[in-house]
Amino acid sequence: MKIVTADEMREIDRNAIEVVGIPGVVLMENAGRAVADTVKNLLEHVASPRVCIFAGKGNNGGDGFVVARHLANSQFRVKTFLLGEIGQIQGDAKINLDILMGMGMEVEELNADGLPTARVAMSMSDLVIDAVFGTGFKGEVEGYVSHVIDTVNESGRPVVAVDVPSGLDSTTGRVSSSCVKATHTVTFGLPKVGLLLYPGAAYAGELVVADIGLPRSLLVDDGLKLNLSTADKISNWIPVRDQDSHKGTFGKALVIAGSPNMSGAAALTGTAALKAGAGLVTLGVPISLHSVMNSKLTEVMTRGLPETESGSISLQAQPLLDGVTRGADALAIGPGLSTHSETAQLVRNMVMTTSVPTVVDADGINAIAQDPGTLKAAKAPIVLTPHPGEMARLTGLPIQEVERDRLNIALRAASQWGKIVVLKGARTVIADPSGIAYVNSTGNPGMATAGSGDVLTGIIVGLLAQGMRPLEAAVLGVYVHGLAGDLASLRYGEMGVTAMDILGSVPDALRRLAGERGEKNVGCPSRQANRS
Secondary structure (H helix, E strand, O other): OEOEOHHHHHHHHHHHHHHHOOOHHHHHHHHHHHHHHHHHHHOOOOOOOEEEEEEOOOHHHHHHHHHHHHHHHOOOEEEEEEOOOHHHOOHHHHHHHHHHHHOOOOEEEOOHHHHHHHHHHHHOOOEEEEEOOOOOOOOOOOOHHHHHHHHHHHOOOOEEEEOOOOOEOOOOOOEOOOOOOOOEEEEEOOOEHHHHOOOHHHHHOEEEEEOOOOOHHHHOOOOOOEEEOOHHHHHHHOOOOOOOOOHHHHOEEEEEOOOOOOHHHHHHHHHHHHHOOOOEEEEEEEHHHHHHHHHHOOOOEEEEEOEOOOOOEOHHHHHHHHHHHHOOOEEEEOOOOOOOHHHHHHHHHHHHHOOOOEEEOOHHHHHHHOOOHHHHHOOOOEEEOOOHHHHHHHHOOOHHHHHHOHHHHHHHHHHHHOOEEEEOOOOOEEEOOOOOEEEOOOOOHHHOOOOHHHHHHHHHHHHHHOOOOHHHHHHHHHHHHHHHHHHHHHHHOHHHOOHHHHHHHHHHHHHHHHHHOOOOOOOOOOOOOOOO
């Protein structure tokens, strides 16, 4: 599904009205009806339901007037407050305000002195509707409106936001010091980026995307480069397996990882590559860890490599690794490697010289951060998987700035380096140098646990080994990783999830996605391969 910034949504609306010829008042009618339908569903078991609506002076307020009319016609008791003066309302919003008042419905102008009245109205309501600010809001809520929003949040009532919660920047997800904390948001046409990225996502509540009659051609236009990862879109990307396949069919992955006290990262990454479907996985570790890893891992092949005096992989390993890499289909480098200067130089050399698609994670990213020019010199497709702290080191930006503008920073970095960037965190962002980006929709707080990122690296390199294109491998890998975390949290609870639990749930996540594309009987000889 496409997702949009405020400017992109504004352009879609403009084209619908000015080019296609749909009157704006028709779109407003459809939007208000969609919100009213959601409210009716939420309160279907409430006898004689009461709602309180706060409407702004613009088109968002106009949507609110339509909501008020439809709910009143459904025998709701509706109290409508206008944050402004009736004489200030113009355009389509005025048409709907006039209709509402023509029905005999009262619209009360609300100023700072009217807050006690609004507080009483909310206390008598079953639900509050926020129609104050729309997608054009930026900056800070000022004056008495901020007190109104604070009062809404303190009411203890369910809140349905119209299009976006008031006080939320629909492009970045940033929130004003006063921002409506909705239990539900009914957004129109397409999800807005700010409803999906934190902190905005925490204020949107349950998101409903309403069809308001915008032409489909405008909603799927190739010029819209931002996407939400959803099962229906990416399930067809899972590699299809022919019945006469063998382990060589599904690719060879090489993982370079591990150092003293960090052997777990190497084991998780190598095993995750197998769980994601790679046919053969070789794990390169320091020679002193070889016997340990050889006994710990049954299916992953291990290769002991020359090491430094501190036990990390040394530069002397490069000739051997160059030979092994030539026989691989994909490479992952970085988990648990350490930041030893010689090991870091090995990472940079490998990234610059390898010819196979490569995932760089953890200490691999730390090594590149010392010389970002490494990325420009790289010949092979590279997928970088930094968490916000690693992204800050790569870009030289404060970590707070990375967190404030995750999408744009990931896109700028991908464009600057010519590499795919997977900026991990709540709602992981996957950015391609072409400007295409995906916001992931799976995952939960239980995944904030040691080793979780190593599992992700293994999943992505396992998919790359099977011949997936790097962007699709990154997007699918992140989605599967999050879905596996969701399945693990259902079993163990978010507090109890470990990286091993996520790892163990990867096959089930893939199986469920395969089911999304109709492969209910995976492995059955009569199954027809779908190569669409």
